Amino acid sequence: DAGVTQSPTHLIKTRGQHVTLRCSPISGHKSVSWYQQVLGQGPQFIFQYYEKEERGRGNFPDRFSARQFPNYSSELNVNALLLGDSALYLCASSWTEETQYFGPGTRLLVL
Amino acid sequence: GENVEQHPSTLSVQEGDSAVIKCTYSDSASNYFPWYKQELGKGPQLIIDIRSNVGEKKDQRIAVTLNKTAKHFSLHITETQPEDSAVYFCAASRGALNFGKGTSLLVTP
Numbered sequence: 741d742a743g744v745t746q747s748p749t750h751l752i753k754t755r756g757q758h759v760t761l762r763c764s765p766i767s768g769h770k771s772v773s774w775y776q777q778v779l780g781q782g783p784q785f786i787f788q789y790y791e792k793e794e795r796g797r798g799n800f801p802d803r804f805s806a807r808q809f810p811n812y813s814s815e816l817n818v819n820a821l822l823l824g825d826s827a828l829y830l831c832a833s834s835w836t837e838e839t840q841y842f843g844p845g846t847r848l849l850v851l
Numbered sequence: 852g853e854n855v856e857q858h859p860s861t862l863s864v865q866e867g868d869s870a871v872i873k874c875t876y877s878d879s880a881s882n883y884f885p886w887y888k889q890e891l892g893k894g895p896q897l898i899i900d901i902r903s904n905v906g907e908k909k910d911q912r913i914a915v916t917l918n919k920t921a922k923h924f925s926l927h928i929t930e931t932q933p934e935d936s937a938v939y940f941c942a943a944s945r946g947a948l949n950f951g952k953g954t955s956l957l958v959t960p
Contacts, residue, residue, distance in 0.1 A: 744894075773947065782857075782940050782950030783895065796947045799852075830894055832948075838883050840948060842894035 742767065744833050744843030752849045753821050761816045761846045765833030771795070772814040773840060774806055777828040789814060790836075826850045853878040855943050857951025864931050864958055872954045874941035875923040881943040884917060884924050889938045889953075898939075899926070931958045 745764045753759050765772050771790040775783035785798035789808035808814045812833075818825055826849050832840035854877040864870050876884075882903040887895035901908045901915045901924065908915050912931075917924040928935055936958045942948040 775948070780953075782855075782942075782952050783948070785947040785949065788947055798947065838944070839885070839897065839900060841897060842887070844894045 744831055744841055746829075746831050746843040746846050748846060749844065750847045750849075752851065754851050755821055755823060757821050757850075758817065758819050759821060759848060761818075761829050761831075761848075763814045763816070763831030763833075763843060765812050765814070765831075766841060769833040769835050769841075770812055771834045771836060771840075772808055772812065773832045773834070774814070774816045775830040775832065775842075776800070777830055777845070779827075783830055786816070821850045823850050853881055853943055853945075853949040855941060855949050855951040857941050857954060859954060860952065861955045862957070864956070866931060866933060866958055866960050868931055870928045870931050870935070870956055870958075872926045872939055872941070872956075873923060874925070874943075874951050875921075876943040876949075877922065878943065878945070878949075879919075879922065880945050881949075883944040884915070885942050885944070885948070886913075886915060886926050887940045887942065887950075889940065895940060928956075931956075933958050933960055 773788040774786040777783040787806040788796040792808045803819045828845040830845045832842045834840045885900035889895045914927040941951045
């Protein structure tokens with residue numbers, strides 16, 4: 741069975757640019773969550789979607805947005821990138837909203 | 852919001868010894884407590900989880916205990932092997948996962 745897939749694997753952007761990260765959940769999973777992991781820290785919750793509706797939002801600025809599509813895949817968008825946005829962005833999928841399985845992440849570097 | 856504290860931050864054990872990692876949480880409404888293992892360059896991998904209506908759960912060499920009254924839970928790894936070396940994260944949840952800062956476990960042969 742295919743696990744959670746994320747694209748791209750790595751990305752380099754400059755300050756002020758915009759980025760879109762993509763996630764495909766495990767087949768049959770209807771919930772997708774996004775997390776940011778800064779080096780040396782635990783993942784921090786950004787968004788959770790279930791059946792295409794936002795179910796939760798973490799303490800991140802409005803520059804961060806997300807959406808979930810009818811096929812349950814999801815996009816995370818970040819506008820006006822800052823150096824501090826450099827991190828590993830993780831997507832997790834779950835059947836309900838509880839047990840979450842993570843993808844390999846997208847490593848974003850903002851220069 | 853939920854605050855999860857994890858200790859120790861680093862742990863070094865000899866192969867075959869046991870390893871224990873402890874976490875505390877602040878929100879008594881949290882009802883789900885997973886543990887993840889993260890290897891270098893990879894996403895976190897779920898290794899075991901426990902729900903608030905259970906006090907202990909075991910899966911081969913891995914066990915987790917939960918004390919709801921004290922709001923703490925622990926991961927126990929027995930008969931450690933070099934391939935257990937990784938960063939381990941605890942989390943507490945009633946929806947979104949709130950993670951601890953991680954424990955870097957090194958198992959030396």
